[in-house]
Amino acid sequence: xxxxxHVSKIFIGSEREHTALADINLTIEDGxxxxxxxxxxxxxxxxxxCINLLERPSSGRILIDGNDITKLSGKGLLALRRDIxxxxxxxxxxxxxxxxxxxTFPLELTRTPKAQAEERARELLKLxxxxxxxxSYPSQLSGGQQQRVAIARALANSPKVMLCDEATSxxxxxxxxxxxxxxxxxxxxxxxxxxLITHSMNVAEAVCNRIAVIDGGTIVEQGETKAVFxxxxxxxxxxxxxxxxxxxxxxxxxxxxxxxxxSASAESSLAESSxxxxxxxxxxxxxxxxxxxTEGAGE
Amino acid sequence: xxxxxxxxxxxxxxxxxxxxLMTLGATLFAYILGIPIGVAVVVTDKDGLHPNPAVNMVxxxxxxxxxxxxxxxxxxxxxxxxxxxxxxxxxxxxxxxxLVIASAPFVGRMVEQSLKEVDPGLVEAAQSFGxxxxxxxxxxxxKESLPSLIRGVAITCIAVFGYxxxxxxxxxxxxxxxxxxxxxxxxxxxxxxxxxxISIVLVQLIQSTGDFAARKLDKRNR
Numbered sequence: 001x002x003x004x005x006h007v008s009k010i011f012i013g014s015e016r017e018h019t020a021l022a023d024i025n026l027t028i029e030d031g032x033x034x035x036x037x038x039x040x041x042x043x044x045x046x047x048x049x050c051i052n053l054l055e056r057p058s059s060g061r062i063l064i065d066g067n068d069i070t071k072l073s074g075k076g077l078l079a080l081r082r083d084i085x086x087x088x089x090x091x092x093x094x095x096x097x098x099x100x101x102x103x104t105f106p107l108e109l110t111r112t113p114k115a116q117a118e119e120r121a122r123e124l125l126k127l128x129x130x131x132x133x134x135x136s137y138p139s140q141l142s143g144g145q146q147q148r149v150a151i152a153r154a155l156a157n158s159p160k161v162m163l164c165d166e167a168t169s170x171x172x173x174x175x176x177x178x179x180x181x182x183x184x185x186x187x188x189x190x191x192x193x194x195x196l197i198t199h200s201m202n203v204a205e206a207v208c209n210r211i212a213v214i215d216g217g218t219i220v221e222q223g224e225t226k227a228v229f230x231x232x233x234x235x236x237x238x239x240x241x242x243x244x245x246x247x248x249x250x251x252x253x254x255x256x257x258x259x260x261x262x263s264a265s266a267e268s269s270l271a272e273s274s275x276x277x278x279x280x281x282x283x284x285x286x287x288x289x290x291x292x293x294t295e296g297a298g299e
Numbered sequence: 300x301x302x303x304x305x306x307x308x309x310x311x312x313x314x315x316x317x318x319x320l321m322t323l324g325a326t327l328f329a330y331i332l333g334i335p336i337g338v339a340v341v342v343t344d345k346d347g348l349h350p351n352p353a354v355n356m357v358x359x360x361x362x363x364x365x366x367x368x369x370x371x372x373x374x375x376x377x378x379x380x381x382x383x384x385x386x387x388x389x390x391x392x393x394x395x396x397x398l399v400i401a402s403a404p405f406v407g408r409m410v411e412q413s414l415k416e417v418d419p420g421l422v423e424a425a426q427s428f429g430x431x432x433x434x435x436x437x438x439x440x441x442k443e444s445l446p447s448l449i450r451g452v453a454i455t456c457i458a459v460f461g462y463x464x465x466x467x468x469x470x471x472x473x474x475x476x477x478x479x480x481x482x483x484x485x486x487x488x489x490x491x492x493x494x495x496x497i498s499i500v501l502v503q504l505i506q507s508t509g510d511f512a513a514r515k516l517d518k519r520n521r
């Protein structure tokens with residue numbers, strides 16, 4: 001269980017202070033798929049980076065299974081991070097390493113014998129459906145394939161928790177679904193707790209059991225995904241859902257512009273042609289569910 | 300033509316060999332000093348792995364001072380130091396000391412530039428997997444910037460080759476020495492032209508070798 005207890009993060013710049021997170025309280029249960037939803041700049045990236053201490057909270061406690069991780073430093077901190085996998089919007093694969101070497105990277109850090117590390121990496125590549133691309137380099141792969149490699153890499157140390165920072169934002173709709181299905185499979189079959197950050201309500205609705213909506217560094221709403229979607233309370237949630245056409249024109253316009261920009265960049269930079277099949281029995285069912293949801297909200 | 304080579308071929312070959320030795324030797328030692336300097340500058344930067352403004356500032360000064368002294372002045376100014384280190388200020392040995400001192404700061408800057416080209420997202424990813432700062436330095440920063448570092452080696456080699464010609468004027472030998480003594484002081488235009496042609500060929504060779512190696516090693520854009 002992960003608990004955030006009155007967590008705040010203040011960035012001190014040369015001219016002024018910026019409060020990225022203000023008094024965040026959250027509880028994430030083991031085995032959950034938890035979504036943190038918000039616009040860019042809302043603080044969601046900072047929030048997720050506090051969980052593996054890539055950012056240190058300015059105040060408050062973060063408890064993982066009851067232990068306050070904010071007290072960790074040095075070797076304890078490195079050990080904590082090995083138990084938490086992470087994937088990124090731009091995949092962040094090592095360009096000068098093969099796919100296999102990318103996946104063995106976390107194992108190299110702990111001096112795992114090479115043969116053992118490679119065996120583990122091949123297993124994981126099979127799990128994400130890329131067994132045949134082990135010797136390729138990331139630049140030879142499509143965006144969806146690169147994110148699969150990143151997922152395999154994040155799983156190398158058999159983490160209990162996986163953080164996903166806008167993991168599907170650079171991908172087209174089809175690939176997004178395939179990646180979300182894969183994440184759901186991993187959650188189900190390996191029992192990995194998934195914390196997923198996104199600005200897209202479609203993504204949240206497709207996979208998250210629970211969500212928290214963050215705006216201006218504060219959590220404005222949280223609960224079961226279905227409940228929040230059925231009865232959104234906060235104005236920002238309604239805006240993100242597109243419930244109120246006339247509301248706070250500023251925010252709505254901003255959100256629309258952001259979405260347009262995102263999809264434009266996704267189209268131009270990542271022409272996703274082939275999507276590797278997840279090869280899982282649950283995939284078809286998940287696909288159908290994700291597909292039907294996306295039609296409605298229309299990104 | 301045959302006469303020319305019979306008479307000066309040995310001299311030019313020896314000069315070329317001396318120039319190549321000085322260039323490669325000085326570049327090697329300059330990298331031994333320059334890589335730690337470049338890495339330290341990047342690591343202690345305010346956005347670096349281990350920010351340390353004081354160390355960063357001092358390193359910046361050292362590099363800038365090193366780079367601001369014209370080589371021909373450095374060459375003669377540190378003759379006593381050169382004698383102290385290698386026992387002579389003449390020949391290849393005597394030239395190596397000023398060449399290394401002049402090029403190490405240059406290498407430091409080249410390495411710094413290469414490392415700063417590495418996507419900060421990769422450093423963050425490595426951190427998220429529990430990599431220590433040392434692991435990030437050699438497994439991420441140096442490894443990911445390898446093609447760029449290799450291009451830097453070619454540029455450094457060419458700059459050092461230019462310096463060796465100046466070193467030639469104060470007794471280091473090599474092509475610069477030959478060009479000055481024969482081409483300039485004795486008005487032997489043919490020798491002057493020969494040294495220029497050899498220099499052009501050498502520089503081309505260094506550059507294309509560097510480009511080839513960098514391309515071969517770069518796994519992006521395949």
